Amino acid sequence: MKTKQILALKLKEFSRRYHFLRTEKCLVNWFLCTLSAYLALLLFDKFVSLPSAWPLFFFVFCGLGIAVYLILDRQQRISFFWLASQIDKKLGLEERVSTAWEYQSRKRPKELIQFLTKDALCHLQGVRASQVFPCRWFERGKYVIYLLIGISLVSFSSYFLPFPSRGKIDFSDLFQEEGQLLMNLGQKLIRRGEENLERASLLALEMRELGKDIYYKNLQEEQIFQAYHQLSQEIAAALKKTAASLLEKLKGRREEKGRAIDENQLSKLMEALEKEDYQGINDFLQQYPLQEQIDEIGELQALQMMEKTLRKSYQRSKEELGKKESDQEPWGAISGKKMNSLPAENGKDDGYSSSEEKERDFLADLGLAAGSLPGNTSSNYKKEKIIELEEKGELSKVESQLNQGYFFMRLLQGIADTSDKSGLSAEEAFFSYKKEMMNRLTEERIPLSYKEQIKKYFSSLEPE
Amino acid sequence: MPDQERIKKFQKQIEDIINEVKRIIVGQEKIIDEVLIAILSNGHVLLEGVPGLGKTLLVKSLSQALDLKFCRIQFTPDLMPADIIGTNIIMQGEDGRRFFEFQKGPIFAQIILADEINRATPKTQSALLEAMQEQKVTVAGVTRSLELPFFVLATQNPIEMEGTYPLPEAQIDRFFFKLKIEYPYPFELKEIVNRTTIQELPTLNKVIGQSELRQIQFLVRDIPVASHVLDYATRLVLATQPGSGSATQKVQKYVRYGSSPRGAQALIFAGKARAFTKKRFNVSFADIRQIALPALRHRILLNFEGETERVDPDELIKNVIELVPERT
Numbered sequence: 133m134k135t136k137q138i139l140a141l142k143l144k145e146f147s148r149r150y151h152f153l154r155t156e157k158c159l160v161n162w163f164l165c166t167l168s169a170y171l172a173l174l175l176f177d178k179f180v181s182l183p184s185a186w187p188l189f190f191f192v193f194c195g196l197g198i199a200v201y202l203i204l205d206r207q208q209r210i211s212f213f214w215l216a217s218q219i220d221k222k223l224g225l226e227e228r229v230s231t232a233w234e235y236q237s238r239k240r241p242k243e244l245i246q247f248l249t250k251d252a253l254c255h256l257q258g259v260r261a262s263q264v265f266p267c268r269w270f271e272r273g274k275y276v277i278y279l280l281i282g283i284s285l286v287s288f289s290s291y292f293l294p295f296p297s298r299g300k301i302d303f304s305d306l307f308q309e310e311g312q313l314l315m316n317l318g319q320k321l322i323r324r325g326e327e328n329l330e331r332a333s334l335l336a337l338e339m340r341e342l343g344k345d346i347y348y349k350n351l352q353e354e355q356i357f358q359a360y361h362q363l364s365q366e367i368a369a370a371l372k373k374t375a376a377s378l379l380e381k382l383k384g385r386r387e388e389k390g391r392a393i394d395e396n397q398l399s400k401l402m403e404a405l406e407k408e409d410y411q412g413i414n415d416f417l418q419q420y421p422l423q424e425q426i427d428e429i430g431e432l433q434a435l436q437m438m439e440k441t442l443r444k445s446y447q448r449s450k451e452e453l454g455k456k457e458s459d460q461e462p463w464g465a466i467s468g469k470k471m472n473s474l475p476a477e478n479g480k481d482d483g484y485s486s487s488e489e490k491e492r493d494f495l496a497d498l499g500l501a502a503g504s505l506p507g508n509t510s511s512n513y514k515k516e517k518i519i520e521l522e523e524k525g526e527l528s529k530v531e532s533q534l535n536q537g538y539f540f541m542r543l544l545q546g547i548a549d550t551s552d553k554s555g556l557s558a559e560e561a562f563f564s565y566k567k568e569m570m571n572r573l574t575e576e577r578i579p580l581s582y583k584e585q586i587k588k589y590f591s592s593l594e595p596e
Numbered sequence: 597m598p599d600q601e602r603i604k605k606f607q608k609q610i611e612d613i614i615n616e617v618k619r620i621i622v623g624q625e626k627i628i629d630e631v632l633i634a635i636l637s638n639g640h641v642l643l644e645g646v647p648g649l650g651k652t653l654l655v656k657s658l659s660q661a662l663d664l665k666f667c668r669i670q671f672t673p674d675l676m677p678a679d680i681i682g683t684n685i686i687m688q689g690e691d692g693r694r695f696f697e698f699q700k701g702p703i704f705a706q707i708i709l710a711d712e713i714n715r716a717t718p719k720t721q722s723a724l725l726e727a728m729q730e731q732k733v734t735v736a737g738v739t740r741s742l743e744l745p746f747f748v749l750a751t752q753n754p755i756e757m758e759g760t761y762p763l764p765e766a767q768i769d770r771f772f773f774k775l776k777i778e779y780p781y782p783f784e785l786k787e788i789v790n791r792t793t794i795q796e797l798p799t800l801n802k803v804i805g806q807s808e809l810r811q812i813q814f815l816v817r818d819i820p821v822a823s824h825v826l827d828y829a830t831r832l833v834l835a836t837q838p839g840s841g842s843a844t845q846k847v848q849k850y851v852r853y854g855s856s857p858r859g860a861q862a863l864i865f866a867g868k869a870r871a872f873t874k875k876r877f878n879v880s881f882a883d884i885r886q887i888a889l890p891a892l893r894h895r896i897l898l899n900f901e902g903e904t905e906r907v908d909p910d911e912l913i914k915n916v917i918e919l920v921p922e923r924t
Contacts, residue, residue: 226880
């Protein structure tokens with residue numbers, strides 16, 4: 133009889149307890165906890181750049197968890213105390229159960245509580261202690277349980293809730309590494325190729341800017357890939373133009389008399405240029421160094437290096453994000469099938485790009501060790517490599533080569549047949565303006581969409 | 597850490613004390629219980645009853661059962677404070693030198709029966725009441741502690757009011773309980789006559805020692821009280837205060853001053869002691885209700901209307917108990 137009465141009372145009490153979530157108290161607690169968690173996050177964000185919006189949700193849900201806990205704890209204490217007092221009343225136990233329950237739940241140790249509990253149970257023969265004294269869940273492991281609940285909630289919510297845009301988007305460290313890499317390479321090329329590498333230095337400026345944007349997280353994920361795409365197109369165009377210009381010069385030189393260059397080899401070089409086989413050109417130039425004489429070669433090499441770096445960076449980013457190769461592959465824009473078929477992408481061994489050895493040689497030619505450029509080790513590549521190269525002075529080799537190009541360009545300028553009466557060719561004027569534009573874009577705060585428009589405008593003016 | 601066996605032993609001893617006293621005192625079971633509750637709560641008792649109802653016998657029996665030093669002081673108008681607390685008297689040593697020596701008064705016993713306390717002058721009364729409160733006496737600048745446990749059981753005669761000095765309210769408030777001794781029932785009276793006229797009264801056995809009594813007093817203080825029981829006791833006390841807002845209509849009408857916080861303390865202390873005597877480890881609503889009358893009746897001061905209409909404070913307290921719910 134007693135058991136039935138107690139169970140009936142418990143059932144009534146449980147049905148009453150489910151109202152707790154609708155109480156004002158719960159909402160206020162939740163709000164306060166969430167607010168404090170959010171403020172703590174903001175404060176934390178001032179000192180540490182958070183990698184993603186994940187912690188925000190984590191803290192919010194933790195706040196929610198704590199609030200629910202407070203409510204539950206209070207409700208549990210109140211309602212079970214009420215239940216205990218009802219048991220006392222109905223069964224005439226003279227407040228034995230309620231007193232014992234209260235002192236147990238408040239954790240106020242009293243020596244006599246154990247005797248009181250025994251005494252209460254003696255008066256409830258046939259009734260188990262768990263039926264009279266409700267179990268106190270979440271004793272010591274309650275915080276762990278709440279943490280797990282919080283993590284579960286975040287995990288579930290990440291599938292359904294979009295993370296809020298906070299202007300400053302958190303990307304993984306990968307993007308930062310890539311940004312730093314592009315920034316460093318761009319900076320090096322700008323520093324050493326101010327005059328003789330017009331196209332390359334402009335694009336290096338763009339590359340540095342892109343690197344900065346990525347590094348400082350000014351771009352979203354999609355924007356980064358768009359920027360990669362656009363810059364790769366520009367590099368491809370510059371490569372075409374430089375190759376065409378080099379071809380023209382080589383044709384001119386063929387007609388010159390008394391050149392030491394082998395006619396057959398020159399034909400091969402021209403053929404490679406026509407086919408846009410840049411690795412073939414490199415191989416050829418290793419045997420017949422013409423860099424001292426033609427500055428387009430230095431520019432071509434710089435552009436190739438930029439293209440390669442950008443491509444590898446793009447591939448690594450893609451791999452890290454787990455994206456599959458899509459139609460938006462920016463490297464399709466670069467002419468020449470061999471440029472598109474790298475072993476990292478499709479694993480085929482076609483042309484120079486299929487051979488890691490050739491690639492290493494080519495990079496060594498540029499003054500960079502094969503492993504120094506990103507992409508060779510894909511995802512496990514570390515930015516420390518660049519620092520290491522800088523320490524070893526290998527990057528300075530590139531710079532010295534570029535300086536050689538600069539010197540010979542000045543020399544060629546001096547002996548060139550300058551038919552332009554103004555003394556400044558249209559192309560030079562354009563590049564000086566474009567460089568200034570790039571500087572402005574870099575230094576000033578201009579919205580990204582405007583930047584794109586400005587770049588497009590200058591691209592449209594670029595002489596063929 | 598009290599072990600269960602020891603607690604059981606204490607509870608058994610309490611039961612034995614009651615049984616032992618009952619060998620002498622016929623009836624008056626409630627009074628015996630309440631006096632014992634007051635003793636366990638370390639409180640003093642004001643006994644009110646007509647002469648011949650066994651007040652002195654009750655106190656004497658208790659002192660025997662508890663193995664405490666007993667002393668009776670008959671209060672008269674010419675009784676001086678020094679007669680109670682003692683005085684310095686000049687003594688002569690063997691070498692002929694004279695010196696002062698403190699001669700302890702009857703207050704230096706452990707159970708004091710202050711018979712007809714309202715017959716002494718207020719000065720003498722206050723001397724006793726100071727000792728009750730402080731459990732110390734100061735004579736000629738020297739403070740002396742009284743031996744513990746120390747209880748005062750004072751009696752008042754409600755019939756003869758001529759030539760008496762009624763205790764002021766502030767001093768009455770210091771009594772833990774005020775007990776009213778009623779006439780015995782006919783069957784009890786018959787038994788009293790039988791016992792006292794046929795043979796001599798038996799000598800009571802010592803049931804408990806002083807140290808054990810002190811231990812029980814400490815144990816009683818440790819008995820848990822649930823918050824709703826505490827709340828109930830507080831509401832009862834507040835309901836006796838006319839200006840509190842929770843006072844009953846009768847209280848508003850007839851009471852000038854309600855119970856002081858000492859009343860609430862007395863309710864809880866006495867509740868704990870009662871629970872212990874009933875072999876429980878918690879205070880119940882019933883405990884509070886049962887001891888509300890002795891704990892509060894002397895703390896309620898009637899107004900003029902109450903005096904003229906001869907309102908009994910007991911009726912007011914019963915009314916309060918009736919109207920104040922156990923749970924809010």
